Amino acid sequence: MFDDSNIIVGLEIGTSKICAVVGEQNADGTLNIVGLGQSPANGVRKGEIVDAALAEERVRNAIVEAEQMADVEIRSVYLGVTGGHLRGFNNRGVHPVVSADREISDDDVQDVIKNAKAINLPAENTVVHAVRQHFLVDGHDGITNPVGMLGARLEVDMHVVHGNTNRLQNSIRLVKGLQLEVEEIVFNGLASSLALLTSEQKELGALVIDIGGGTTDYVVYSDGVIKHTGALAVGGDHVSNDLGHGLKVQLSRAEKLKLEHGSALMDDAMKGRTLTISNELGLPLKTINVEHLQRIMSLRLEEIFQIIASDLEQAGLTDYLRAGVFLCGGCARVPQIAKLAEPILQMPVSLGQTNSISGLKSALDQPEFVTAIGLAKFGSLKTRKREGKSSIAQGIKGVFGKFLQRP
Amino acid sequence: MKTKTEIEPAAPGPKSARTVKIIGVGGAGVGLLDALNVEEFAGANFVAINTDAPSLAASSATVKIHLETKLLRGLGTGGDPERGRAIAEEQFATLKTACEGADVILIVAGLGGGAGSGISPVLARAAKETGALVLAFVTLPFMCEGNRRQQQARQSLEQLKSVADGVICLPSQKTFKLIDENTSVLDTFRITGGLLIEGVRGVWQLLTRPGLIQIHFDDLCSLVRDRHSESLFAFVEASGAGRSREIVEKLLAHPLLDEGRALAESDAVLVSLMGGKDLTMAEVNRVMEQIGRHCEQAQIIMGAAVDVEFKNHLSVTVIAAKHSIAVAPEPSIDLAPDDQGGQMTSRGAAARAGARCATPAPGFNLEQREQLLAKNAGRPRKATSKMRQEQLPLAIIAKGRFDNSDPTVHKGEDLDIPTFVRRGVAMN
Numbered sequence: 001m002f003d004d005s006n007i008i009v010g011l012e013i014g015t016s017k018i019c020a021v022v023g024e025q026n027a028d029g030t031l032n033i034v035g036l037g038q039s040p041a042n043g044v045r046k047g048e049i050v051d052a053a054l055a056e057e058r059v060r061n062a063i064v065e066a067e068q069m070a071d072v073e074i075r076s077v078y079l080g081v082t083g084g085h086l087r088g089f090n091n092r093g094v095h096p097v098v099s100a101d102r103e104i105s106d107d108d109v110q111d112v113i114k115n116a117k118a119i120n121l122p123a124e125n126t127v128v129h130a131v132r133q134h135f136l137v138d139g140h141d142g143i144t145n146p147v148g149m150l151g152a153r154l155e156v157d158m159h160v161v162h163g164n165t166n167r168l169q170n171s172i173r174l175v176k177g178l179q180l181e182v183e184e185i186v187f188n189g190l191a192s193s194l195a196l197l198t199s200e201q202k203e204l205g206a207l208v209i210d211i212g213g214g215t216t217d218y219v220v221y222s223d224g225v226i227k228h229t230g231a232l233a234v235g236g237d238h239v240s241n242d243l244g245h246g247l248k249v250q251l252s253r254a255e256k257l258k259l260e261h262g263s264a265l266m267d268d269a270m271k272g273r274t275l276t277i278s279n280e281l282g283l284p285l286k287t288i289n290v291e292h293l294q295r296i297m298s299l300r301l302e303e304i305f306q307i308i309a310s311d312l313e314q315a316g317l318t319d320y321l322r323a324g325v326f327l328c329g330g331c332a333r334v335p336q337i338a339k340l341a342e343p344i345l346q347m348p349v350s351l352g353q354t355n356s357i358s359g360l361k362s363a364l365d366q367p368e369f370v371t372a373i374g375l376a377k378f379g380s381l382k383t384r385k386r387e388g389k390s391s392i393a394q395g396i397k398g399v400f401g402k403f404l405q406r407p
Numbered sequence: 408m409k410t411k412t413e414i415e416p417a418a419p420g421p422k423s424a425r426t427v428k429i430i431g432v433g434g435a436g437v438g439l440l441d442a443l444n445v446e447e448f449a450g451a452n453f454v455a456i457n458t459d460a461p462s463l464a465a466s467s468a469t470v471k472i473h474l475e476t477k478l479l480r481g482l483g484t485g486g487d488p489e490r491g492r493a494i495a496e497e498q499f500a501t502l503k504t505a506c507e508g509a510d511v512i513l514i515v516a517g518l519g520g521g522a523g524s525g526i527s528p529v530l531a532r533a534a535k536e537t538g539a540l541v542l543a544f545v546t547l548p549f550m551c552e553g554n555r556r557q558q559q560a561r562q563s564l565e566q567l568k569s570v571a572d573g574v575i576c577l578p579s580q581k582t583f584k585l586i587d588e589n590t591s592v593l594d595t596f597r598i599t600g601g602l603l604i605e606g607v608r609g610v611w612q613l614l615t616r617p618g619l620i621q622i623h624f625d626d627l628c629s630l631v632r633d634r635h636s637e638s639l640f641a642f643v644e645a646s647g648a649g650r651s652r653e654i655v656e657k658l659l660a661h662p663l664l665d666e667g668r669a670l671a672e673s674d675a676v677l678v679s680l681m682g683g684k685d686l687t688m689a690e691v692n693r694v695m696e697q698i699g700r701h702c703e704q705a706q707i708i709m710g711a712a713v714d715v716e717f718k719n720h721l722s723v724t725v726i727a728a729k730h731s732i733a734v735a736p737e738p739s740i741d742l743a744p745d746d747q748g749g750q751m752t753s754r755g756a757a758a759r760a761g762a763r764c765a766t767p768a769p770g771f772n773l774e775q776r777e778q779l780l781a782k783n784a785g786r787p788r789k790a791t792s793k794m795r796q797e798q799l800p801l802a803i804i805a806k807g808r809f810d811n812s813d814p815t816v817h818k819g820e821d822l823d824i825p826t827f828v829r830r831g832v833a834m835n
Contacts, residue, residue, distance in 0.1 A: 045812045084815055233815040234822050241807040242825035246834050251808060292834045299826040307817060 008383065009066070010375025011077040011180075012188065013055065013171055015044045015214025015237055016330060018062040019369060020077070022070035023376035031380040033364055033373065035070025037062040046233040047082035047188075047215040049170045056174050063178065076181035078379040080371055081128065081171060082188040082215045084233030086163040090133070091119055095154045104137065104146045108154055116158040126165045128187050133157035133225040142223070159226045161187050183379060189217030189229055191374030194381070196326050196352035197221060204323035207345070208352065209308060210371060211331035213237050216304055220312065222320040230311055232304065236331045239300050246296045247288050253277065257293060264301050264340040266294045301337060305344040318346070326352035332367035425614060428509040428539075429607070430454040432527050433491075435517025435546065437466045439600050443515070443607060444468065450615070454505055456530065458484050458494060458522045472505055474498050474526065484521025488559050491525015502526075502533040511614060512539045513607060514571070519548035519556035524563035531571040540628060541571045542610065544603050547578040554819030572628040575610075575638045575726065577603050581663055602663065605642035609724030613679050613710065622679055622710030630675050630708060630728055639669050644722040651690040654723050655697040664727065670702040673727035679710045681724075683717035694723060702727070 006025045012018065022035035039061040043051030067074050093116025097108055117130050135143040137151035146154060172182050193208040205222035213236045220228035239262075244254035261275065273290045312318050324347050327337060338349040354365050354373050364373065429451050431440030437455045444453050444467050455468035463471045474494045484490040495502060506512055512534040516523040527543065534541045545564065548556045568574050582599045590598075613622055630638070641661040645653035664670055678698055680691055691711055699707060705727070806814075809823040816822070820829060827834065 045809070046815065050812070084813070232817070232822075233813075237808065238823070238825075241809065241823075242827065244807055245825050246827055289834075295832065296825065296827050296834070299830060299832060303822075303826045 007070075007072050007074070008376050008379035009074050009077045010080065010191065010372045010377075010379060011059070011063070011175065012080040012191075012372040012375060013044060013049065013059060013174070014041055014212050014371070015047055015235060016212070017041050017368065018055075018058050019372040020062045020066040020074070021364075021369065021372040021376045022066050022072060022074065023373075023380060024070075025380050025383060029380070029384045031377055033376065035066045035068075035072070036364060036369065036372075037064065037066030037069060039065065041213070045214060046084060046235075046237070047212070047231075048167055049174060052170070052174055052177075056177060059174065060178055063180070074180065076183045077175060078375045078382075079171060079175055079182050079185050080188040080191055080375050081163070081168055081185045082212070082217055082231055083163065083167060084215065084231060085167055086128065086161060086187060086229075086231040088159060088161045088229030090227070091116055091158045091160050093117070093156050093158065097152055097154055102150045102152060104149050104151055104154055106147055109135075109147060109156075112154045112156045113158075116156050117160075119160055119162075121162055124165055125162045126168065127160055127162045128168070128185060129159070129161040129190065131159045131161075131190075131226050133159055133227070134223070159229065161190070161229055184382065186375055186378050187217065187219075187229065187231070188212070188215075188371045189219040189231065190226070191378055192217065192328050192352070192371045193219040193221065193226075193374070194377045195354045195370045195374030196328060197323075198355070199224065201323040201326075205317075205320040206323040207308075207312070207321050207325045207347070209305075209325060209327050209341075210329040211235055211301075211304065211327065212329040212371070216308070216329075216331075218308055220315075220317050220321065222317065227320070228312070228315050228317055230308070232307060234300075234304055234307075235329070239297055239331070242296050242300050243293060247293060249277070249286065249288070257288070258297065258334075261290055261293055262297050263294045263335045264298055264337040266291065266298055270294060297334070298340065301331070301334065301340055302344065305341045309345050312345075321347055324348035324350065326350060328352040328367045328370040330368050425510040426452070426508060427511045427513065427611070427614060428452045428454055428506065429513045429515060430456060430505070430530065430534075431466075431468065432456045432514060432516040432530060433520055433523030434459060434462050435520070435600075436515045436523055436527075437462050437468070439515050439517075439603060441465075441467050442600055442604055448608075448611060451611070452509065456502070456505070456522075456526060458491065458526075470505065472501060474501075474522075484525060486521045486556075488521055488525035488563055491521045491523075492529060493525075495526040495529035499529065499533055502530050503537060506530070506534040506537045506539060509534075509537070509539045512541050513610065514541065514543040514567075515545075515603065515607065516543070517546045517548075518560035518563045519552060520559075524559050528563060528566035528570055531567055535570055535572075540625075542573045542575065542628065543567050543571045544575050544606055545577070546599055546603055547576060547580070549579045558818060573630070573638070575606055575640055577606070577640075577663070606640045606724075609640065609642045609679065609722075609726075612681055612712070612714075612722075613724065620709060620711045622677065622708060626708050627677060627726070630677050630726060638726055638728040639663055639673070640724065640726045642722065642724050644720065646720045650719075650721045651693045654694055654721055658698070658723065658725060659701065664725070669727055670698065670705070670725075673702055674705050675708070675728045676702050676705045677708045677710075677724075677726040679712070679724040680721065681712050681714060681717060682721045683719060684713060684715060685719065686711070686713060686721065690721065698725070 008023045008025055010021045018039050018041050020037045021033060023031045024034045026032055039058045041055065042058055043049060043054030049055045063074055093112050095108055095112035095115055097104055099105065113132065134141060134157055135146045136155040137143055137146050137149055138153050168185060172185065175182050189208065189210055192210040196208055197206055202221040203224045208219050210217045214233065215235050216232040218230050219226060240251060240255045240258055243258055244251045247254065270290045275288045275290055276284045277286050277288060279285045325341065325345055327349060331337065332351050338351060341349040351367060352370060354370055429440065429443060431437045434457065437457050440453055440455055453468040454470040454472065455463055455466040456472045456474065457463050458474045460473055463473050514527055514531060516527045518524045527545065531541050531543060545567065547560045564574065564576060577599065579599045582595060582602065585598055586595050613627065641658060641664050643654055643657040643661065645657060658664065670676065676698065678695065680694060695709055806823045814821050814823055
């Protein structure tokens with residue numbers, strides 16, 4: 001049996017599916033995925049819950065499945081959140097160093113971080129993440145640890161992700177209603193980037209785009225820190241909806257057509273080709289032009305990338321992404337999507353691999369699971385940090401240290 | 408009124424050794440040009456450029472250039488700057504000849520529409536290639552004109568900045584501070600135009616009047632160039648005994664300078680004083696001292712000139728430039744949103760009645776008027792709490808499964824509506 005304290009669970013309540021990933025933290029801090037449960041979502045639109053009763057049922061199913069597979073009891077989860085209301089921005093905190101010798105102390109660092117976190121947000125919003133970027137000492141950029149340095153003015157840049165409190169609470173309450181503890185909420189895009197990027201790629205600069213069912217989340221890393229985040233409430237659902245509208249078929253049929261014949265780029269071979277769809281009795285129902293199908297998809301996906309590209313351009317980050325773009329989420333499965341995105345983003349685009357997690361079976365290395373795996377990884381990073389501070393070993397060492405120091 | 412004439416090299420103006428050409432682009436620009444074409448600006452050459460023949464026919468400019476191709480079918484650009492740009496690129500040679508023979512070219516345009524936004528950057532480039540100094544005076548559209556026009560205007564402004572020596576920009580939204588509840592739409596546009604004209608006048612005086620303390624045009628250009636934001640300007644006049652004090656008060660209360668706050672935030676300020684022979688040093692000193700006190704951070708370029716005709720009169724032109732990006736024309740923060748809506752709807756009837764008999768105000772072209780009227784027709788008097796681009800209920804587009812959800816609006820576009828519908832791609 002596993003010791004429960006080592007179990008970390010990431011739960012993603014997505015628009016198209018709910019996914020729970022169970023990870024086991026090894027002694028050396030690495031994460032091992034031991035279980036996964038999923039269930040098709042219901043009552044979720046654009047990443048947000050619209051029917052709590054329906055969604056709750058599906059979340060329970062996913063959790064139960066994950067518990068069975070991992071043979072553990074899940075008590076707490078790291079919950080992924082997304083939605084069009086989430087916003088990210090960079091904030092700078094300033095703190096004057098007051099000590100006589102101008103040496104920056106731990107307290108100064110704590111103070112400047114506190115200042116950077118004091119943000120003027122609309123009353124109805126809360127901070128989801130406040131991620132530290134770099135320190136500046138007297139205007140010198142790029143300092144990772146200023147303790148012990150000399151300076152008069154200490155500044156720190158923070159990337160802050162915030163969202164509407166009530167809308168965030170909806171999913172938290174739902175999970176709590178299942179007698180599960182929510183350890184922390186995590187922005188889905190951030191979780192995906194944790195699962196996909198190696199530290200080298202973060203250093204080089206990379207963009208992770210997670211195109212899910214209802215939302216598209218993206219995160220930009222540069223110089224090893226998060227520089228920009230965004231959430232766009234457009235995703236695979238929109239593609240299906242467009243197809244339903246354009247081809248005049250039911251949504252369920254449109255969804256199926258998308259999976260079977262979809263493509264991000266228009267295929268010349270498909271020009272003029274038609275498909276005949278039949279009803280449940282096998283009788284021909286309708287003829288569909290494959291070219292139209294692909295054009296509708298292509299336009300929608302192209303638009304998503306264009307919006308992201310223009311956002312990055314506005315943020316002035318386009319030239320800092322030397323490692324390229326990594327796609328994940330269900331829409332990353334659309335054939336030729338990387339080829340579509342490349343000219344728009346003007347960067348090499350590839351499908352993300354969850355290779356930053358050890359012990360992962362290849363069966364789990366699917367674009368849909370990236371976020372949930374990332375959530376578990378986020379949890380493992382958090383617990384490792386916590387343990388680093390208060391492990392028994394350190395306690396003992398501390399006692400002995402004191403003992404030895406005595407005269 | 409001359410019709411299309413050959414472009415002849417301009418004769419130098421009576422008061423200056425420089426040849427100045429003032430070029431109005433697009434509906435708004437041509438309208439403003441007419442307002443400029445008065446005695447005071449004798450010596451300047453006026454050139455009107457538009458894609459729309461009727462507006463050109465009504466213009467009093469000496470040279471008129473009608474940009475036309477089969478593509479437009481005589482309908483103008485239809486508010487699409489891409490078309491404006493395409494046609495300007497096509498007729499690049501024509502534009503260049505129009506610009507030839509001038510030392511200084513002032514471009515006057517209203518950004519946001521098709522012709523002004525599309526042609527101005529190309530024209531600025533053409534003018535630059537002839538070796539002239541290029542300064543552009545442009546207006547940005549009102550917030551209520553919609554997101555798309557704002558965006559087009561912004562884009563065009565960026566392009567202009569990259570080619571012109573200087574861009575002086577007037578966000579129309581700021582004129583809301585100058586008007587009251589009862590100002591009609593026509594008057595509002597007239598005021599906006601008037602402000603821009605004041606700016607041109609200020610620069611014109613700078614260029615043509617003999618200076619005691621000379622400001623070179625290069626000074627002006629280096630001031631407005633490379634500041635990645637709009638330059639703000641104000642032009643005030645006063646006369647009588649207490650004129651220097653009055654001038655300072657007027658300046659600090661000027662809405663375009665945000666009641667003097669803009670001075671404090673700017674990092675370069677150009678002040679040009681103009682007075683009669685009776686201009687005293689004490690007055691110059693007083694004005695400069697007061698301005699200097701309000702912008703301690705800024706580099707101040709000062710000039711003074713004397714005009715014999717300016718008896719007992721003092722005028723000051725201030726151009727302030729900021730480096731920061733924080734100068735975005737304030738949205739409807741300081742005025743109640745329904746205030747604006749009310750303005751538009753309650754004054755709509757007046758505008759409509761006025762439009763029939765009187766000529767539209769400068770800067771208020773057919774397209775803008777139509778947009779306004781359409782807006783009034785769409786939702787009468789419904790004071791919405793949020794400013795939002797209204798949609799005419801013409802085509803009902805099913806949003807399918809997103810019908811009941813919070814719409815995803817990005818830059819004024821409802822992304823829940825299928826992309827191919829919004830882009831007008833035909834299926835079948």
